Amino acid sequence: MGFADDHLIPLVDHGLGNSAYLVDLGDGRALAVDAGRDLRALHTAAGRRGLTVAYAADTHLHADFLSGAVQLGHDHGAAILASAAGHRSFDHRGLTDGEEADLGGLTLRALATPGHTDEHLAFLLLDDGRALGVFTGGSLIVNSAARTDLLGADRTEELARAQFHSLRRLTALPDDTAVWPTHGAGSFCSAPPGTERTSTIGAQKRDNPLLAAADEDTFVRRLVTGPGTYPAYFDRLAEANRRGPGLLSGTPRLPxxxxxxxxxxxxxxxxxxxxxxxxxxxxxxxxxxxxxxxxxxxxxxxxxxxxxxxxxxxxxxxxxxxxxxxxxxxxxxxxxxxxxxxxxxxxxxxAGHRQATTAFLPADRTHGRSYVDVRQESEFAAGHVPGSIHIELGTLAEASAAAPVGAVVACGHGERAMTAASLLERAGHTDVAVLDGGPADYAAAHGQELVQGPEGTHP
CATH class of the missing domain: 3.40.250.10 (Rhodanese-like domain)
Known part of the structure; x- marks a missing residue:
């Protein structure tokens, strides 16, 4: 078949920073790659084209979302394609390196690309032997590669070295091969900031700083330095995806x-x-x-x-x-x-129950309060208020005692700071205020300049 650009439909979950893909196979059938459990956007896209999902491929055992592949198998009769090394406990076709799936005109070839996870596969999409693009999951992503510490600190370097060889394998593909990653900007699986979610092999060879590393040791150093913290639920979902999420008959109700x-x-x-x-x-x-x-x-x-x-x-x-x-x-x-x-x-x-309130203050009403910044380390280092106390939101429940009495809690705009204030109130703080704005607003109101780097007070 002739493969047109509009045969590939990216489906971006901006909240989690991930992309799924729906491929129109040209005969009323479709391939879904790395679809999440919330299939509303995929069903809408498929419905517009009158497509039935015939294949659901997962590049790896996702740690940041539950896979929708099992649901697609139930709803559409989709054949599930995934790594044989993942030992999934539901019906699927387990693929090994180099194995191919005939999609009826197009071919999907499995490429073993360990690093982000042990059993990671990339899927090369071929048309009559010509490489069209590669679904790279959490191996090669736009201007980076996904983190390798999700299986524990004792395996981080080993997997980073595997990631080095996986990326070298992928960059041996023709330069005009499209790169379709799962992880993108906003993903805690270590994508850098930016708006581009797809690329080409040639562009990545030119622009990806990891691929410019002189040798394997340099690559490993760059990859494992400062990927940041990640949500606690990541430690549970890979195993849940190995077992397979439960089937749903529609949107569960919230009584x-x-x-x-x-x-x-x-x-x-x-x-x-x-x-x-x-x-x-x-x-x-x-x-x-x-x-x-x-x-x-x-x-x-x-x-x-x-x-x-x-x-x-x-x-x-x-x-x-x-x-x-x-x-x-x-x-x-x-x-x-x-x-x-x-x-x-x-x-x-x-009903006669008490409600609590929290001070939500503009920057010019925060004088005399200590400043607690609850953003991620990378955000803090990019620019923060001088003298800030830095406590990442994800660690605040355990570090609540480090927040001074009468502090103003801040993030980029106020949403995460309000979450932080609610956690501090649960821990017994009664005098918390939240900044309605971000560090630039505070600095302007207090006649300060933001500073860069990790310097600050860290509990």
Whole structure:
């Protein structure tokens, strides 16, 4: 078949920083690569073209989202293609290095590319023997390569050396071969910032700084230096993907809960997640609730900060779609969703229950307060307020004692800082304020210049 550019449909999850791909095979069938459990966008794209997903290929045992391959097998009868070395416990075709799958005109060839994970495969898409593009998953990504520390510190260097050889293998492909990675900007699997999510082999040979490394040792040093922390739920999902996620018959419902049911859930060890915008949470919230504003990164912070073993109740604003909460939770394996508070905070206060408030201050009203920056290390190093106390949000629950009395908590805009404030309040802080803005706003209001580098106070 002739392969046109519009036969490939990228499906980007900006919140997790990943791309799935839908390939129109030209005969009413499609190939899905690295599809996540939230298949709404994929089903919409396939429906527009009248496509049935005949094949679902996974490049590796994903640690940052649950795979949608099993669901596609159930819903579409898709044949699942994955590495034989992954030892998945559900029906699939296990591929080894060099094995090919005939897609009916196009061919998919498995290339063993360990590094990000042990069993990682790249999939080379061929048309009559000509390389069209390669689905590189977490091996070669735009201007980088995915992290190699997810299997533990004792294996990081070994896997980084494997990643070196995997990238060299991929760059032996023709320069005009398209590169279609899974991980991209925003992924905690170590993609650099930037807007480009696809590339070509030739462009990566020219622009990827890792490929400019003079030798293997230099490559390894560059790759393993400073990949940053990653969400706690990453440690659970690879095994969940090996077993295969449970099948769903549609969007799971988020039942309505009364104020008394929410109180009982909290008393029994459950958690309340307030998904409203930061300003709404500041104006009034359930004491002990955790603020995680509903946006693309909602699932990341849910999976980083709360366990998957306790029931969760949610507080929402009127305009928020509960389906978005459900899918962000389910795509990272959080299924103990008890429901949401019917009527929101007005129902809570109408039932006679106390609400708490949090100061949400513009920069010019923060004088005299210590400044706690809860952004990631790379963001902090790129520019921070002089004298900042730096505590990453993901570690704050354990390091809450390091936050000074009367501090103003800040991030880039205020969403993560409100989450941080809610965690500090749960830990007993009663005088927390949140900066409505970011470090540049604070510096301008206080006559300061941002400084770069890791210098600062770290607990």
């Amino acid at each position: 309505d809960l009364t104020a008394e049911q929410v109180r009982a859930l909290m008393a029994d060890g459950g958690h309340v997640v307030d998904a409203r915008p930061a300003a709404d949470y500041a104006a009034g919230h359930i004491p002990g609730s955790v603020a995680i504003p509903l946006r693309g990164q909602f699932g990341t912070w849910l999976g980083w900060l709360l366990p998957d073993t306790a029931p969760l109740a949610f507080v929402t604003a009127d305009a928020q779609d509960p389906d978005d909460i459900v899918w962000q939770a389910y795509k990272i394996g959080y299924e103990r969703l008890a429901g949401r508070l019917a009527g929101g905070m007005p129902a809570w206060t109408a």
